[in-house]
Amino acid sequence: MFNKTLVPQSVARDLQTMIQTGALKPGEKIPSQREFSQKLGVSRASLREALLTLETLGLLKTEAGRGTFVTDPAESAQGASGEMAPWRYSDRYSVFDVFQTRILLEGEIARLSAGRLAELQLDQMERATQTMEECWARQDRLANVEADLAFHGIIVSACSNAMLQALYHTVRDQVTETQRQPIPITDPERMKDSIDEHRRIIAALRANNGPEAKQAMESHIRNTARCAGLLP
Numbered sequence: 550m551f552n553k554t555l556v557p558q559s560v561a562r563d564l565q566t567m568i569q570t571g572a573l574k575p576g577e578k579i580p581s582q583r584e585f586s587q588k589l590g591v592s593r594a595s596l597r598e599a600l601l602t603l604e605t606l607g608l609l610k611t612e613a614g615r616g617t618f619v620t621d622p623a624e625s626a627q628g629a630s631g632e633m634a635p636w637r638y639s640d641r642y643s644v645f646d647v648f649q650t651r652i653l654l655e656g657e658i659a660r661l662s663a664g665r666l667a668e669l670q671l672d673q674m675e676r677a678t679q680t681m682e683e684c685w686a687r688q689d690r691l692a693n694v695e696a697d698l699a700f701h702g703i704i705v706s707a708c709s710n711a712m713l714q715a716l717y718h719t720v721r722d723q724v725t726e727t728q729r730q731p732i733p734i735t736d737p738e739r740m741k742d743s744i745d746e747h748r749r750i751i752a753a754l755r756a757n758n759g760p761e762a763k764q765a766m767e768s769h770i771r772n773t774a775r776c777a778g779l780l781p
Contacts, residue, residue: 557598607733659766663759
Protein backbone atom coordinates (compact mmCIF):
# COMPACT_ATOMS: atom_id res chain seq x y z
CA MET A 550 0.00 0.00 0.00
CA PHE A 551 1.38 3.40 -1.00
CA ASN A 552 1.79 6.16 1.53
CA LYS A 553 -0.91 8.74 0.82
CA THR A 554 1.68 11.36 -0.11
CA LEU A 555 3.09 9.03 -2.78
CA VAL A 556 -0.17 8.07 -4.47
CA PRO A 557 -0.34 11.11 -6.81
CA GLN A 558 3.27 10.52 -7.92
CA SER A 559 2.51 6.86 -8.55
CA VAL A 560 -0.60 7.74 -10.56
CA ALA A 561 1.33 10.36 -12.53
CA ARG A 562 4.01 7.78 -13.37
CA ASP A 563 1.40 5.28 -14.52
CA LEU A 564 -0.24 7.91 -16.72
CA GLN A 565 3.09 9.00 -18.19
CA THR A 566 3.79 5.35 -19.07
CA MET A 567 0.37 5.08 -20.71
CA ILE A 568 1.16 8.15 -22.81
CA GLN A 569 4.63 6.92 -23.77
CA THR A 570 3.39 3.46 -24.75
CA GLY A 571 0.41 4.77 -26.71
CA ALA A 572 -2.24 3.43 -24.33
CA LEU A 573 -3.28 7.07 -24.16
CA LYS A 574 -2.88 8.50 -27.66
CA PRO A 575 -2.03 12.06 -28.76
CA GLY A 576 -5.15 14.17 -28.89
CA GLU A 577 -7.14 11.65 -26.84
CA LYS A 578 -9.46 13.11 -24.24
CA ILE A 579 -8.92 11.97 -20.68
CA PRO A 580 -12.08 10.43 -19.17
CA SER A 581 -13.93 12.31 -16.46
CA GLN A 582 -12.13 12.34 -13.12
CA ARG A 583 -14.91 10.29 -11.53
CA GLU A 584 -14.74 7.62 -14.24
CA PHE A 585 -10.95 7.61 -14.49
CA SER A 586 -10.34 7.50 -10.73
CA GLN A 587 -12.64 4.47 -10.48
CA LYS A 588 -10.86 2.77 -13.36
CA LEU A 589 -7.44 3.36 -11.76
CA GLY A 590 -8.62 2.56 -8.24
CA VAL A 591 -7.48 5.85 -6.70
CA SER A 592 -9.19 8.83 -5.14
CA ARG A 593 -10.27 11.76 -7.28
CA ALA A 594 -7.95 14.01 -5.25
CA SER A 595 -4.93 11.85 -6.09
CA LEU A 596 -5.91 11.69 -9.76
CA ARG A 597 -6.46 15.45 -9.88
CA GLU A 598 -2.98 16.09 -8.45
CA ALA A 599 -1.43 13.64 -10.94
CA LEU A 600 -3.19 15.31 -13.87
CA LEU A 601 -2.03 18.75 -12.73
CA THR A 602 1.54 17.47 -12.50
CA LEU A 603 1.45 16.04 -16.03
CA GLU A 604 -0.13 19.22 -17.35
CA THR A 605 2.68 21.29 -15.85
CA LEU A 606 5.20 18.93 -17.48
CA GLY A 607 3.51 19.43 -20.86
CA LEU A 608 2.15 15.89 -21.27
CA LEU A 609 -1.48 16.94 -20.93
CA LYS A 610 -3.39 20.08 -21.86
CA THR A 611 -6.70 21.32 -20.47
CA GLU A 612 -9.01 23.25 -22.77
CA ALA A 613 -11.77 25.29 -21.15
CA GLY A 614 -15.18 23.74 -21.70
CA ARG A 615 -13.74 20.73 -23.53
CA GLY A 616 -11.66 18.76 -21.05
CA THR A 617 -8.10 17.44 -20.69
CA PHE A 618 -6.24 15.99 -23.68
CA VAL A 619 -2.99 14.13 -24.27
CA THR A 620 -0.46 16.35 -26.03
CA ASP A 621 1.37 15.19 -29.14
CA PRO A 622 4.82 13.91 -28.10
CA ALA A 623 6.22 15.09 -31.43
CA GLU A 624 5.20 18.64 -30.52
CA SER A 625 6.01 18.56 -26.80
CA ALA A 626 9.32 16.66 -26.82
CA GLN A 627 12.55 18.57 -26.36
CA GLY A 628 10.74 21.78 -25.47
CA ALA A 629 9.22 22.17 -28.92
CA SER A 630 5.76 23.13 -27.67
CA GLY A 631 6.89 26.60 -26.61
CA GLU A 632 4.03 26.79 -24.11
CA MET A 633 3.85 26.43 -20.35
CA ALA A 634 0.81 25.38 -18.34
CA PRO A 635 -1.04 28.06 -16.34
CA TRP A 636 0.60 28.87 -13.01
CA ARG A 637 -1.52 26.98 -10.49
CA TYR A 638 -0.73 29.19 -7.47
CA SER A 639 -1.66 32.51 -9.08
CA ASP A 640 -4.30 33.16 -6.40
CA ARG A 641 -1.50 33.46 -3.82
CA TYR A 642 1.88 34.16 -5.42
CA SER A 643 3.15 34.93 -8.90
CA VAL A 644 5.72 32.59 -10.40
CA PHE A 645 8.09 35.59 -10.43
CA ASP A 646 7.68 35.96 -6.65
CA VAL A 647 8.47 32.29 -6.12
CA PHE A 648 11.62 32.39 -8.23
CA GLN A 649 12.75 35.54 -6.44
CA THR A 650 12.15 33.87 -3.08
CA ARG A 651 14.02 30.76 -4.21
CA ILE A 652 17.08 32.85 -5.07
CA LEU A 653 17.14 34.43 -1.62
CA LEU A 654 16.25 31.29 0.32
CA GLU A 655 18.11 28.55 -1.51
CA GLY A 656 21.21 30.65 -2.06
CA GLU A 657 21.57 31.19 1.69
CA ILE A 658 20.70 27.57 2.43
CA ALA A 659 23.49 26.44 0.08
CA ARG A 660 25.95 28.76 1.85
CA LEU A 661 25.00 27.41 5.27
CA SER A 662 25.13 23.80 4.07
CA ALA A 663 28.78 24.04 3.00
CA GLY A 664 30.94 21.98 5.34
CA ARG A 665 27.93 20.07 6.69
CA LEU A 666 27.31 17.56 3.89
CA ALA A 667 28.65 14.04 4.38
CA GLU A 668 30.48 12.35 1.52
CA LEU A 669 27.49 10.02 1.11
CA GLN A 670 25.18 13.00 0.61
CA LEU A 671 27.49 14.57 -1.95
CA ASP A 672 27.61 11.25 -3.80
CA GLN A 673 23.79 11.12 -3.71
CA MET A 674 23.70 14.57 -5.28
CA GLU A 675 26.06 13.36 -8.02
CA ARG A 676 23.79 10.38 -8.69
CA ALA A 677 20.67 12.58 -8.73
CA THR A 678 22.33 14.83 -11.30
CA GLN A 679 23.31 11.83 -13.42
CA THR A 680 19.72 10.55 -13.18
CA MET A 681 18.45 13.93 -14.37
CA GLU A 682 20.68 13.69 -17.42
CA GLU A 683 19.71 10.11 -18.25
CA CYS A 684 15.98 10.68 -17.74
CA TRP A 685 15.98 13.80 -19.90
CA ALA A 686 17.62 11.83 -22.70
CA ARG A 687 14.71 9.37 -22.72
CA GLN A 688 12.13 12.09 -21.97
CA ASP A 689 11.12 10.67 -18.61
CA ARG A 690 10.04 14.07 -17.39
CA LEU A 691 8.68 12.89 -14.08
CA ALA A 692 11.89 11.13 -13.05
CA ASN A 693 13.95 14.08 -14.29
CA VAL A 694 12.12 16.45 -11.95
CA GLU A 695 12.07 13.94 -9.08
CA ALA A 696 15.87 13.73 -9.28
CA ASP A 697 16.08 17.52 -9.37
CA LEU A 698 13.93 17.74 -6.24
CA ALA A 699 16.11 15.16 -4.51
CA PHE A 700 19.24 17.17 -5.34
CA HIS A 701 17.87 20.36 -3.81
CA GLY A 702 16.34 18.50 -0.86
CA ILE A 703 19.70 17.06 0.20
CA ILE A 704 21.18 20.55 0.42
CA VAL A 705 18.24 21.78 2.49
CA SER A 706 18.62 18.82 4.87
CA ALA A 707 22.17 19.93 5.70
CA CYS A 708 21.37 23.58 6.36
CA SER A 709 22.52 24.75 9.81
CA ASN A 710 19.55 27.11 10.23
CA ALA A 711 16.41 25.24 11.30
CA MET A 712 14.14 28.20 10.54
CA LEU A 713 15.37 28.43 6.95
CA GLN A 714 14.70 24.71 6.59
CA ALA A 715 11.18 25.24 7.92
CA LEU A 716 10.60 28.18 5.57
CA TYR A 717 11.70 26.06 2.62
CA HIS A 718 9.27 23.29 3.51
CA THR A 719 6.48 25.83 3.96
CA VAL A 720 6.83 26.90 0.30
CA ARG A 721 7.95 23.52 -1.06
CA ASP A 722 4.83 23.02 -3.19
CA GLN A 723 5.40 26.33 -4.98
CA VAL A 724 9.14 25.66 -5.30
CA THR A 725 8.41 22.24 -6.80
CA GLU A 726 6.12 23.82 -9.36
CA THR A 727 8.86 26.20 -10.54
CA GLN A 728 11.04 23.15 -11.14
CA ARG A 729 8.33 21.57 -13.29
CA GLN A 730 6.96 24.70 -14.96
CA PRO A 731 9.74 25.37 -17.52
CA ILE A 732 10.08 21.71 -18.61
CA PRO A 733 7.79 21.95 -21.68
CA ILE A 734 9.89 24.78 -23.13
CA THR A 735 13.32 23.55 -22.01
CA ASP A 736 15.57 22.76 -24.94
CA PRO A 737 18.39 20.17 -24.72
CA GLU A 738 21.11 22.81 -24.41
CA ARG A 739 19.44 24.43 -21.43
CA MET A 740 19.12 21.06 -19.70
CA LYS A 741 22.83 20.44 -20.30
CA ASP A 742 23.58 23.82 -18.75
CA SER A 743 21.32 23.06 -15.78
CA ILE A 744 23.13 19.79 -15.15
CA ASP A 745 26.50 21.57 -15.38
CA GLU A 746 25.21 24.11 -12.85
CA HIS A 747 24.32 21.29 -10.47
CA ARG A 748 27.87 19.97 -10.75
CA ARG A 749 29.30 23.43 -10.00
CA ILE A 750 27.15 23.56 -6.87
CA ILE A 751 28.42 20.12 -5.83
CA ALA A 752 32.03 21.18 -6.44
CA ALA A 753 31.60 24.25 -4.22
CA LEU A 754 30.00 22.17 -1.48
CA ARG A 755 32.74 19.53 -1.70
CA ALA A 756 35.27 22.33 -1.24
CA ASN A 757 33.31 23.62 1.79
CA ASN A 758 33.13 26.99 0.01
CA GLY A 759 29.92 28.60 1.26
CA PRO A 760 30.10 31.86 -0.74
CA GLU A 761 30.82 29.95 -3.95
CA ALA A 762 27.96 27.52 -3.27
CA LYS A 763 25.60 30.44 -2.70
CA GLN A 764 26.66 32.16 -5.92
CA ALA A 765 26.36 28.94 -7.93
CA MET A 766 22.89 28.21 -6.52
CA GLU A 767 21.62 31.74 -7.15
CA SER A 768 22.94 31.63 -10.72
CA HIS A 769 21.30 28.24 -11.28
CA ILE A 770 17.88 29.45 -10.12
CA ARG A 771 18.13 32.70 -12.13
CA ASN A 772 18.95 30.71 -15.26
CA THR A 773 15.98 28.41 -14.64
CA ALA A 774 13.77 31.49 -14.28
CA ARG A 775 15.12 32.86 -17.56
CA CYS A 776 14.06 29.60 -19.21
CA ALA A 777 10.55 30.45 -18.02
CA GLY A 778 10.87 33.95 -19.51
CA LEU A 779 11.51 35.71 -16.20
CA LEU A 780 14.31 37.93 -14.90
CA PRO A 781 14.06 37.94 -11.09
